[in-house]
Amino acid sequence: MTIRVALLAAALTLAAPALAKPVIGQPAPDFSVIDASGKTQSLAAYKGKTVVLEWNNPECPFVRKHYGAKNMQAQQSEAAAQGVVWLTINSGAEGKQGHLDAAGAKAYVAEVQGKQAAYLLDTDGRVGHAYEAKTTPHMFVIDKDGVLRYMGGIDSIPSADVDDIPKATQYVRQALADLAAGKPVSVPTSEPYGCSVKYGS
Amino acid sequence: MHVMTTKPRHERMKMLACACGALLACGLAPAIAQEPRPDAAEPEHVEVELISEHTAVVPGQSLQFGLLLRHEPHWHTYWINPGDSGLPTTLRWTLPAGFKAEEIAWPLPKRFDVGGLYNFGYDGEVVLPVALSVPADAAPGSSAHVEVEAKWLVCREACIPGKASFAMDLPVVADPPKPDSRWTMQFARARARLAQPQATAWKGETRVDGDRIIVTLRGPSLPETEGLDAFVEQRKLVDNKPPTIRRDGDALTVGFAKSEYFAAEPETFDLILTRPAASGVRGWRVQVPFAATAAAP
Numbered sequence: 001m002t003i004r005v006a007l008l009a010a011a012l013t014l015a016a017p018a019l020a021k022p023v024i025g026q027p028a029p030d031f032s033v034i035d036a037s038g039k040t041q042s043l044a045a046y047k048g049k050t051v052v053l054e055w056n057n058p059e060c061p062f063v064r065k066h067y068g069a070k071n072m073q074a075q076q077s078e079a080a081a082q083g084v085v086w087l088t089i090n091s092g093a094e095g096k097q098g099h100l101d102a103a104g105a106k107a108y109v110a111e112v113q114g115k116q117a118a119y120l121l122d123t124d125g126r127v128g129h130a131y132e133a134k135t136t137p138h139m140f141v142i143d144k145d146g147v148l149r150y151m152g153g154i155d156s157i158p159s160a161d162v163d164d165i166p167k168a169t170q171y172v173r174q175a176l177a178d179l180a181a182g183k184p185v186s187v188p189t190s191e192p193y194g195c196s197v198k199y200g201s
Numbered sequence: 202m203h204v205m206t207t208k209p210r211h212e213r214m215k216m217l218a219c220a221c222g223a224l225l226a227c228g229l230a231p232a233i234a235q236e237p238r239p240d241a242a243e244p245e246h247v248e249v250e251l252i253s254e255h256t257a258v259v260p261g262q263s264l265q266f267g268l269l270l271r272h273e274p275h276w277h278t279y280w281i282n283p284g285d286s287g288l289p290t291t292l293r294w295t296l297p298a299g300f301k302a303e304e305i306a307w308p309l310p311k312r313f314d315v316g317g318l319y320n321f322g323y324d325g326e327v328v329l330p331v332a333l334s335v336p337a338d339a340a341p342g343s344s345a346h347v348e349v350e351a352k353w354l355v356c357r358e359a360c361i362p363g364k365a366s367f368a369m370d371l372p373v374v375a376d377p378p379k380p381d382s383r384w385t386m387q388f389a390r391a392r393a394r395l396a397q398p399q400a401t402a403w404k405g406e407t408r409v410d411g412d413r414i415i416v417t418l419r420g421p422s423l424p425e426t427e428g429l430d431a432f433v434e435q436r437k438l439v440d441n442k443p444p445t446i447r448r449d450g451d452a453l454t455v456g457f458a459k460s461e462y463f464a465a466e467p468e469t470f471d472l473i474l475t476r477p478a479a480s481g482v483r484g485w486r487v488q489v490p491f492a493a494t495a496a497a498p
Binding site: 023059060061096132134135151152159160190193194196197198199200201 | 286
């Protein structure tokens with residue numbers, strides 16, 4: 001009997017990652033991963049706060065588009081001012097383009113003057129896979145109760161052109177404004193665009 | 202007499218360098234820029250050229266042009282639906298009054314597995330064909346100046362956006378125009394790489410089954426399932442993993458996982474089937490009504 005229970009528990013544990021799928025209106029997958037300063041970051045720790053997740057690869061032209069034009073940093077600052085926790089995540093495997101270690105991540109954040117709360121090092125891709133993060137950037141907004149409210153692109157114009165930023169609807173900014181106003185998020189999903197996340201095999 | 206010019210290669214390279222330069226200047230961390238990057242040595246990875254099937258244009262006729270892309274090994278550009286990441290190649294034409302360029306007649310796509318994510322596009326050599334219609338009142342003896350700005354994203358694992366402008370001056374002639382022998386092979390291959398429309402021959406239906414979308418096709422000469430792949434032109438309908446394809450009696454069923462970005466039911470589902478062939482690849486295009494959930498008993 002005890003053995004059966006133990007086996008069942010093991011089976012459930014194995015099944016869990018497959019079930020953790022990002023669905024709008026459902027609890028966002030929890031995670032636990034270290035950041036560039038060596039601190040463990042988990043979603044659960046931010047219960048009561050709105051959280052933004054941003055997938056990042058410093059060498060991806062689409063990421064450079066939004067950091068180069070300071071679009072990403074501006075939205076990070078606005079989010080911080082509203083008490084929103086902005087977590088940037090790098091799921092690039094070691095040896096892949098854009099992979100960063102702790103020192104590299106710190107240097108990158110300093111260089112681009114990033115205003116994110118933390119830069120998470122998801123080298124084994126576990127967080128990326130739990131969120132099915134496909135592109136850099138790929139954005140998620142999670143409300144104070146841990147419920148997923150937005151997933152998709154940073155904005156509405158899929159291109160690598162900086163000139164398109166002012167013409168585009170900034171979906172994360174819009175989602176945060178909707179949540180702050182106590183309204184449903186007007187555009188809860190969009191198709192993300194960018195480089196593929198460079199997962200390990 | 203005819204004049205035909207595409208901008209010389211060095212100029213195209215310069216334009217591409219500008220595009221990359223702007224991105225670099227806009228904010229790549231110097232610390233990272235100084236590190237050796239695999240892309241840096243080889244800024245291009247794809248040679249791009251505007252080609253015309255004929256050496257002249259004729260009033261009232263539609264003529265074939267194309268963007269010829271020659272990819273370096275392992276590099277690819279994208280189909281109209283690029284898959285999990287990437288961007289389709291775009292063309293912006295500047296044409297004489299009354300001339301009109303159609304949309305790109307997208308060649309059959311190829312599936313690329315990028316570490317468990319899927320992209321759809323082209324490697325090797327490909328032509329993106331575009332039909333250009335010439336107004337009936339174009340004056341024979343005059344010259345037509347055709348210009349296009351192409352933008353593409355070329356990726357191996359890393360991606361590099363590129364753009365270039367091409368110009369061509371073609372004489373307007375009253376007689377049937379002569380084929381440009383330099384590109385005969387390319388245009389023949391481009392035609393062979395278009396999907397065969399199956400608008401009337403095959404009957405299709407779609408069914409939503411939980412988070413699966415299943416397309417059933419019936420009709421004569423349905424392809425063998427071996428090596429068969431399927432793609433949907435529209436984005437945000439199905440996810441990009443290889444579909445489950447099976448023969449079910451006289452029917453062919455193609456099962457996709459529904460896209461997590463599925464927002465609105467389309468009127469039709471534009472399905473492309475591809476299968477390796479002696480000529481490279483063979484393909485079929487079928488528009489299936491999207492009957493959605495109401496079909497369930």
